[in-house]
Amino acid sequence: MEASAVPEEDKKNHKLVEVTLITIDDESGDQVEEEKLVEKGKTPVKKLKEELGVEPELALWSIDKHGKRTRLGDHETVDVKKGDRFVVIRSGGVS
Numbered sequence: 286m287e288a289s290a291v292p293e294e295d296k297k298n299h300k301l302v303e304v305t306l307i308t309i310d311d312e313s314g315d316q317v318e319e320e321k322l323v324e325k326g327k328t329p330v331k332k333l334k335e336e337l338g339v340e341p342e343l344a345l346w347s348i349d350k351h352g353k354r355t356r357l358g359d360h361e362t363v364d365v366k367k368g369d370r371f372v373v374i375r376s377g378g379v380s
Contacts, residue, residue: 300325302367306337307348311376328365330357339373346372 302325308317323336334345346354347363348370357363 302365302369304337304365304367304369304371306339307370307372309372309374311374323365325365325367327362330361330363331359333357333363333365333371334359337371337373343373343375346374348372 301322303320304323306319306321308319309315321337323333328336330345331341334341334343337345339345341359345357347357348354354372363369
């Protein structure tokens with residue numbers, strides 16, 4: 286289930302916040318920006334990737350208010366807040 290496709294009754298039981306996921310195609314440089322609903326609060330990066338629909342093998346980056354990107358390790362925990370921005374870079378093709 287996509288993070289943004291949470292049933293209405295489940296939204297009442299969890300505090301959901303809207304975050305932005307920017308997906309960048311490494312080859313073309315194209316960007317897609319999506320708003321997603323995810324659980325607020327301390328969240329393991331592995332779970333956050335799942336909620337955002339990001340494949341486990343891809344790196345997830347956070348973007349601070351100054352535009353600085355920080356890579357998030359799968360072993361880390363993120364304090365998710367409304368308005369947070371995340372980036373994933375997808376590489377194309379098989380090498």
